[in-house]
Amino acid sequence: MFKLNLKIALRNLWKNKGFSLINIGGLAIGLASCMVLLLYVTYEWSYDKQFSHHERNYVVYNNSEASGKIFSWAWTPGAMADEVREKIPGVAYTSHSTYPSDYLITYGEKKLKDQAIFTDPSFLKILDHKFIKGNPDKVLKETNSIVLTKSFAEKLFGNEDPINKTVKLDNTDVLKVEAVIEDVPANNSIQFDYLMPWSLFEKREPWVRDKNWGNNMCLTLVQLQNTNAYDKANSEIKGIYTRNQKDNGNKALLFPMDKWHLYGDFENGRSVGGKIDQLRIFLLLAFCILLIACVNFMNLSTARSEKRAKEVGVRKAIGSSRQSLVAQFLLESVLLAIMATVVAFALAEISLPYFNNLLNINLVIAYNDWKFWTVLFSLMVFTGLVAGSYPALYLSSFEPVKVLKGFNIKVGSSVSIRKVLVVFQFVFAVCLIVCTTVIYQQLNYIKNKPIGYNKGNLVQIAVQGNLNTESKRNLLSEQLIKSGAATNVSFFSRGISEGGNNTTSVSWPGKNPKDDILFNQRGIGYDFTKTIGTELIAGREFSAKYPADTNSVILNEAAVKVMRLKNPLGTVIKFWGTDLTVVGVMKDFVVESAYQSVAPMLFYTSSRSGASHILVRLNPSANISSSLAKIDEIVQGIEPNFPVDRKFVSDTFEEKFQNEKLLGILSNWFGGFAIFISCLGLLGLALFMAEQRKKEISIRKVLGARTGNILVLLNKDFIKLVAIANFIAFPLAYIIVNKWLSAFEYRISISALPFVVAISLSVIIAILTVSIQSVKVAKANPVDALKYE
Template identity: 75%
Template sequence: MFKLNFKIALRNLWKNKGFSLINIGGLAIGLASCMILLIYVAYEWSYDKQSTNHDKTYIVYQNSVANGKTFSWAWTPNVMANEVQEKITGVKYASHSTYPSGKLITVGDKKISSKAIFADLNFVKIFNYKFIKGNPQQVLKDANTIILTKSFAEKLFGNEDPINKTIKLENQDILKVSAVIDDVPANNSIIFDCLMPWALFEKREAWIREGNWGNNMCLTVVQLKENAFFAKANAEMLGIYKRNQKGNTAEAFLHPLTKWHLYGDFENGKSVGGKIDQLRIFLLLAFCILLIACVNFMNLSTARSEGRAKEVGVRKAIGSSRKSLISQFLLESVLLTFISTVLAFILVEISLPYFNNLLNIKLEIDYSNINFWIGLLILMTFTGFISGSYPALYLSSFEPIKVLKGFRVKTDSSVSVRKVLVVGQFVFAACLIICTAIIYQQLNYVKNKPIGYNKSNLVQIAVQGKMADQVKLALLKSKLLKSGAVSDVTFFSQDITEHGNNTTDVSWQGKNAGESILFNNGGIGSDFIKTIGTELVAGREFLTNSANDTNSVMLNEAAVKMMRLENPVGAKIRFWGNERVNVGVIKDFVVESVYQKVAPMIFFPSSTWGAAAVIVRINPNQNISSSLETVDELVKEIEPNYPVNRKFVDESFEVKFQDEKLLGTLSNWFGGFAIFISCLGLLGLALFMAEQRKKEISIRKVLGASTGNILTLLNKDFIKLVAIANIIAFPVAYIIINQWLSTFEYRVSISFLPFALAIVISILIAILTVSIQSIKVAKANPIDALKYE
């Protein structure tokens, strides 16, 4: 029986090539879209789950109340790990490490910038990295050793065995390679090229040796013996700051490693989501696109009902049961799904390089993974049975006597169901159009919102090696200005586009007792305001090369407002234990999130702390390429041992919009696919309706109706369906997009424009799709339809 049904299914597919191609194409695009989205969701979902005991591993977070809010971050004191290891119940390992940072590694003539981490032995035990060479029990004990990843070892030593060979760190420390580990997977929150002992960190930075509960400077990772200890361990973490430092009001808590990437947003000290919200949207999008493809299949299959009515009648007359007919139609559906899946694989493999480039990650299909094949089988079975269920039940319900006597198949109910399905498709399509339009409005609004400085032609150069010397920096500034390649030069203690240091150790006359205000802080050089293109609101800048300004500070507008200073210039401010004088007020400019209000910020002369970046404005009157070459040459003159690390500020600034751009772009692409599949469903309904009304149209033409009259008649019903879909979609889209916008302090207001756009686009698509078939029917010779009457 199966063999017979299979042959019949193949014959039907071949006999109705047009319908088969539309069905296969629609399902293939739906499956391919669904698969790409699911591959991306699976990639993000597997973040930080590579280690054996990832489910028992936690990141130590701290909650700190300031500015009337609770701030949460994974920065902790260097003494946290030992305290947790010794005094918290159920802890197997506790480790501290630095976050990955750029370090110069030299081997012979090779000088390579790397992502490096300083950590202790417990760090390796917690994440149980796969060791290719070396003894996992002996690494990180000797301060002058280093662990390399496989790819980084190949960069440094090629095919040679790197064990016991030496490298130079930052042109200072000679380190021996003690081990080589597998590369850290890209979907990991802690990615590095090399791992060095914490003892080496203490050797290089003397201040690290001091135990200070007020200095949050590293990452602390904890592994529990069993998760049964979690509740008690987390309760004991709450008072750890207070127990070790009088007056420290911060609270510590354990955040699961597996939620670190996906649940990174906190409000009032509680995790409220993060990347997981975007994954939910993509998961819903994948399901809806697949459902639309299945609905499209149903529409096209039932549209052929009259053509298959006699086949069903004959088969029932010779003894076929309804069960066997349902089996046959489901088999046809599964066969179509299988062919569509093969085509979908081809589309996915072609599309993945583009999406990898778009997402800046490496998505791939793991054909060797048994879970992938199980998931694919479930997806195929689900698609095949869902798409084939209604056609199988509907087609197998025909009564053989009525069909074989020549009575027309009653189609009212099937048409109604198809209309409902088409409305459902366009509800989703209209929602996507509205949401995508508002996402782009929000992105453009924030990108074009004034940020407080001019980032055009602004370049940052990382301070490395000898450049950190104040005399060398002054010399570099002088040479850059004399070269004419740049018009202005200044220094900053951090990357101007990234979050930097912050502190609550700021007090002033009039501050309320017990009030905690969190200030961002940064060191700035002379000509800072002119170079970055911001404004001096009041007072003056720091004096160039003046010892009198070592105890001076400057504030931004947000700090003045938060401190409630009526006369900010000249105000005495206690900062880092010293009394200082505010000499000026700088206009607010964006350093952290462009979606949030500018935080209070206090500035000090960069010479008192050290500069991390040289900021230059490229001379607009000179050729940019030659100016950059000149800048690179001058930097190399000052520090020839390091590769020049420079970047345009506007390019770095674009990273802030990465998530929103990703959401908008993927919504745009897959929304387009969903609309295309919906058009195929609409085309299926148009084919059916045109077939049903063929004789009516012919009679109308004989009686004098024009082609325009016929097109209006056929399009009118479909426009009604699309209009109904938009009416349903509007409140749904409004609720979804309003919820998304509520996460931003700066956001666009929801206007009628995106809704009008959805109406225009969906109606135009409907008219164009239906007219393709309608014109064909309207221009047909009436004799062909009426010659049997």
């Protein structure tokens, strides 16, 4: 029986090639979209799960209360790791490390600047990266040693064996290669190209040795002995700040590392989501695209009901049961699903390079993974059965006497169900249009919102080698301005859009001892406000005219507000035990998240702390390319041993919006696919309605109706369906976008524009889709439909 059904199915598909191609195309696009989205979701879900004991790995978070809010950071004091290992029960390993930063490694004539981390031996116990060469038990113990990743070792040494060879760090420290490990997987939160000992970091930065519990400057990782130890360890670590510094009210917590990437957004000291919210959206999108592809198949299949009715009647008359007919139609839909899956594979493989380039990741189809094939087989069978279910039940229900006597099917119920399916498709399409429009509105609002300084034509150059000395930086500043390439030059202790470097070790007259306020702290150079294009609200900025400015401080507006200082100028505050006098108040400007309010910040002179970046305001009257060439030449002249590391601040600022841009782009693309498939479903309903009404249309034409009248008649019903879809979709879309926007302190108010765009696009798409078939029917010769009446 199966063999006979297979033959009939193949003959039917071959006989109706156009119908088969449309159905295969619709299902293939749905399946390909679903496959790509599921690959992306799987990739994101696998973050930080590559390690042997990933379920026991934790990141120490620091909760700090300020201005009535609790801020949560994965920045902790350098003393945290030792204290946790010695005092907290159930701990197997702890590690402190810097966050990844670029350093120069030199071997012979080769100079490479890539990301490095200073850490201790326990780092590679917790994150057990695979060793290719070297002894895992001996690495990172010697001060002048280094561990390389495989690709970095190949770039540096080629085919040579790197073990025991020496390299230079920043042209100063000579380091011996102890080991080579596998490259860090792309879906790992901590990316690096090589590791260096924490003791070397202490040697280079002596202040690191101070056990200052108010200075949150590193990442602390913890591995527990078993998962059962979590509750007790997390309870004990909570008060670790207060136990070591009586007036420090910060609270620590252990956060699972394998959830760090997906659940990294905190509110009032608790994780409230993060990228997981995007993944839920993409999972829903994948499911809905596949579902509307199935609905599209149903609509197109039942649109051919008249052509299949006599076949059903004859087969029933010669003894076929309804069950065998259902099996026949389901077999046809599964066959189509198999063919669509083959096409979907091709579409996915073609589109993956584009998406990898777009998302800057490396999605691949894991052909050797049985889980992939299981999921794919399940998707294929699910698609075939769901898509074929309604056509099978509907077509197999025809009564042989009626269909053989003359095709006169009662269409009311089938049309109602088909209309419901089309409405469902357009509800989803309209929701996507509204959501995508709101995402782009929010992104443009934040990108165009005043950030407190002028990021255009502002360049930041990393401080390296000779530039670490104040005299060389000042020389560079003089030469840049003298060359005409720059109008102003200043210094900053971090990249201007980077986070980090915060402290609670600040006190002032009238401070409530119970208040633990978290301040961002940065070192700045002379002419800072002029260089970045911000302004002073009161007082002055640092200047060479005032040698005593090493004991001065500038506050931002948020700091003055949180300190409740009515007359801040001249106020003496205590910062890390040193008295500093407030000489100026600077306008708030965005350093960290552009979506959140600006945090309290204090600025001290870069001569007091050093600088990591040089900020250069390009001369607006000079050619940008020639100005950049001059800058490179001058920097190279002062420090020839390092490649020039410069970036436009606008480019680094743009990186803050990657998640939202990703959400918008993917919603746009896959929303477009969903709308296209919905149009095929609408076309199916148009085919069905036109077939049912062809005699009515022919009579109307005989009685004098013009083509325009027929088009209005046919389109009117579909416009009603689209209107109903919009009516249902608008409240749903409003709830979705309102919930999404609520995560941002700075957000747009939901206007009528997205809904106007949605209803306009949906109506235009519906009219164009239906008119493709309607014009064909309206121009048909009425004789063909009425000659046998």
